[in-house]
Amino acid sequence: MADIREAFNGPFAHKERQDYHWGPYEGRVPYPRPGVCPSKITAQPGRVFSSTLEFPDPVLQFARSHPLMWQDIHPAQRQPLLLRTGAPYRLTHIAVDRTQAEDGPYDILFLGTDIGTVLKVIALRSGNSLTTEEITLEELQLFKEPTPITSMEISVKRQQLYVGSETGVAQVALHRCSMYGKACAECCLARDPYCAWDGHACTRYLPNTKRRHRRQDIRHANPALQCTDQNQSDVDMVEDRVVYGTENNSTFLECVPRSPQATVTWHTQRDEHLEEVVLNERVFQTEEGLLFRRLLRHDEGVYVCRSREHGFTQTISRVWLDVLRGDTLTDLLSRESKYRVWSPCPSHLGPSNRTPSKGWFKDILQLIGPSNLPQVEQYCERVWCNEKLRRKHKSMLDKYRQAQDMARKTRVVKNTSERSRTPRDTHALE
Structure with missing residues (x-):
């Protein structure tokens, strides 16, 4: 606000002619100064201005010819707080909530887009450095149809975000700590200022609550340092499942990390060691998992999905892929x-x-x-x-039998009537 006040109290931008460059106006500025609200200070002897429309003509003419101020107003640290390039949307609204974390306050940005999504973002600066680290905590799709967000309001008392669009209004909680998993490392890597690990689960961080096992590291996200005494085993976080695919058909192995900042890699388990999956036109990786466009017999085996973030690597899922002979x-x-x-x-x-x-x-x-x-x-x-599918299947079979019986009766009646029908020429002779 000090920069804004300084700019409006500084020189006006001036341009002599259309082909001249802009420069600061160095001439006399009429009184009352354009941009100043009428008050007792702007009153002249024997004349009190109740509206800017009552200002003298020189003031109004000067305001029309000098609509810009010369001094620029830069953002904090003289660079954008958030930068988006090549995104498939445009930002339409912003709502900011300040929350207290273990190492100080943080500003949480809730950004609405023209496709109905809301981004939950924080921007971190390290020390006196001008560079910022942008962290997307969540990206929420609030409406079934992509519709521009028209309004956003935060209720600090209810800890809710209210989002409006042409199709309706949505209510979203400011914090959903349970979605960050059931391990200290995952809660720490989430880097959400609202959440912290309390020794048993990822829960809401409350500054007034003192707990010996509480862990939170927003700036560095170092679970190796924060969670050394939590006794979290890698096996407890692994999701094991079996997937069956048919030879020469497509098969998809799903693996989605809980943190948007994590990098996912796929490996095949050979005896006691892991080999990274070779990606090509037949096998390629998507944001949701590993896709086999055409499954071959030698693709059978154990596939391990691992995520890496801030030097911390963990196994997310382990998939046994069995290939059926085509x-x-x-x-x-x-x-x-x-x-x-x-x-x-x-x-x-x-x-x-x-x-x-x-x-x-x-x-x-x-x-x-x-x-x-x-x-x-x-x-x-x-x-x-199961009972539901059994009833559905039985109903479909009953309808199929009824349709067959109806078609059979129709054919029988039609054939009988055709055989007993009197020829037309007989009627003509009678």
């Missing part, structure tokens, strides 16, 4: 589809079918191997044979 599977599917209607749970189709029979997917499971058969069989039973 020729055998295709032959089985084509052979089975010729002779019977596929039903996920034949033993539940109706009262007439009292003899439990093997589900069609169990034939395909034989291709996977006996080691993984019990686990995959439980998965298929859960997916195909």
